[in-house]
Amino acid sequence: MKENNKIPPATVKRLPLYLQCLEQLDDQTIGISSKKLAEIAKVNDAQVRRDLSYLGTLGTRGVGYDISTLRNQLQLELGLVEGWSAVIVGVGNLGSALAHYGGFQERGFGVVGLFDDDPKKINKQIAGLVVKPIADIKDVCDKYNVAIGIIATPGNVAQVIADQLIDCGVKSILNFAPVLLKNIPDIQIRSVDLSQELQILSYYLDRPVLKAVK
Amino acid sequence: MKENNKIPPATVKRLPLYLQCLEQLDDQTIGISSKKLAEIAKVNDAQVRRDLSYLGTLGTRGVGYDISTLRNQLQLELGLVEGWSAVIVGVGNLGSALAHYGGFQERGFGVVGLFDDDPKKINKQIAGLVVKPIADIKDVCDKYNVAIGIIATPGNVAQVIADQLIDCGVKSILNFAPVLLKNIPDIQIRSVDLSQELQILSYYLDRPVLKAVK
Numbered sequence: 406m407k408e409n410n411k412i413p414p415a416t417v418k419r420l421p422l423y424l425q426c427l428e429q430l431d432d433q434t435i436g437i438s439s440k441k442l443a444e445i446a447k448v449n450d451a452q453v454r455r456d457l458s459y460l461g462t463l464g465t466r467g468v469g470y471d472i473s474t475l476r477n478q479l480q481l482e483l484g485l486v487e488g489w490s491a492v493i494v495g496v497g498n499l500g501s502a503l504a505h506y507g508g509f510q511e512r513g514f515g516v517v518g519l520f521d522d523d524p525k526k527i528n529k530q531i532a533g534l535v536v537k538p539i540a541d542i543k544d545v546c547d548k549y550n551v552a553i554g555i556i557a558t559p560g561n562v563a564q565v566i567a568d569q570l571i572d573c574g575v576k577s578i579l580n581f582a583p584v585l586l587k588n589i590p591d592i593q594i595r596s597v598d599l600s601q602e603l604q605i606l607s608y609y610l611d612r613p614v615l616k617a618v619k
Numbered sequence: 620m621k622e623n624n625k626i627p628p629a630t631v632k633r634l635p636l637y638l639q640c641l642e643q644l645d646d647q648t649i650g651i652s653s654k655k656l657a658e659i660a661k662v663n664d665a666q667v668r669r670d671l672s673y674l675g676t677l678g679t680r681g682v683g684y685d686i687s688t689l690r691n692q693l694q695l696e697l698g699l700v701e702g703w704s705a706v707i708v709g710v711g712n713l714g715s716a717l718a719h720y721g722g723f724q725e726r727g728f729g730v731v732g733l734f735d736d737d738p739k740k741i742n743k744q745i746a747g748l749v750v751k752p753i754a755d756i757k758d759v760c761d762k763y764n765v766a767i768g769i770i771a772t773p774g775n776v777a778q779v780i781a782d783q784l785i786d787c788g789v790k791s792i793l794n795f796a797p798v799l800l801k802n803i804p805d806i807q808i809r810s811v812d813l814s815q816e817l818q819i820l821s822y823y824l825d826r827p828v829l830k831a832v833k
Contacts, residue, residue, distance in 0.1 A: 599723075610698055
């Protein structure tokens with residue numbers, strides 16, 4: 406873990422979003438106001454100014470932020486210049502999709518290993534990598550100094566895999582299995598549950614029954 | 620859109636998480652304290668009590684919440700009993716993974732159409748559905764009264780697809796393409812950028828260079 410986590414977690418969550426916003430601007434744009442950035446990111450502009458102040462980045466009144474400086478600061482703060490290595494465990498549909506996902510490489514994450522325990526998948530080649538048995542995780546983690554483990558297994562084995570990854574020295578886990586993993590000291594765990602996003606959308610949909618009741 | 624959005628967005632985001640926590644408990648458990656629920660969900664227990672109070676659900680002091688009542692209330696509030704129909708546009712690796720993803724069905728979302736514009740993919744069968752050309756979206760949306768559109772296309776066509784889905788009456792969009800979609804009044808848009816989650820993890824990783832500087 407970083408010793409100086411000076412940036413509040415809610416701000417950290419928004420930094421990748423700001424970076425994405427900057428990259429969607431055309432190449433001609435050299436400066437951006439907090440208001441414009443807030444509009445693209447769909448957050449409040451006071452929030453943008455507060456978040457960016459943690460980077461030591463102060464916009465100039467009437468001019469805004471210099472885009473190339475801001476982008477460099479975001480990448481540095483997020484550690485995207487370090488070239489982290491990651492492995493993916495579970496190469497079903499989702500694991501394969503993640504292996505092919507170009508966005509990881511672009512952001513400085515290199516996927517260096519794919520693992521599965523299905524004999525039909527072992528030795529298959531996906532996105533330029535050969536799928537290996539789960540027993541080989543340790544060797545790959547040692548060889549490439551893997552920092553991030555991505556879990557795309559069924560829910561019932563996710564905790565076992567997480568424990569194994571942590572034993573191999575992995576410090577961060579991105580979990581796509583639909584279960585909540587146990588908290589482990591000094592290990593950062595993030596879960597992406599695809600159905601949760603749909604459930605949030607569902608809340609906002611028109612519901613004639615509820616409307617009549619309320 | 621629902622007329623009475625009485626629940627703050629930050630709370631809505633946590634409701635699917637609480638539901639998942641309840642479902643991970645063994646079948647013998649009939650009650651749960653806010654403290655225990657907070658621990659599983661990795662949030663603060665005062666937050667849990669405040670969030671659940673929006674459902675009109677009050678735990679009993681010393682006993683906690685009745686699990687089956689709470690689960691029903693969460694499902695009702697999130698609209699998971701309505702049986703929403705969804706379509707997936709783009710059936711590359713990620714779209715195919717989403718089509719196969721069992722968690723949607725379990726949560727009351729039925730995927731009723733898969734679309735792509737790649738002639739090699741059209742007419743292929745994925746997860747029991749035949750992939751159709753994008754021109755057919757309107758027919759399927761009309762037939763099944765589709766509420767949710769899931770976009771898993773490359774970034775450069777995502778906005779065009781979003782506009783098309785909205786024209787077809789879709790009210791909610793879940794976007795997996797790595798671009799930010801425009802805000803549209805009365806349309807709920809959520810984006811899942813898989814690389815953003817990795818970037819957040821990256822922030823918390825040990826960085827010798829930064830440590831030395833700070």
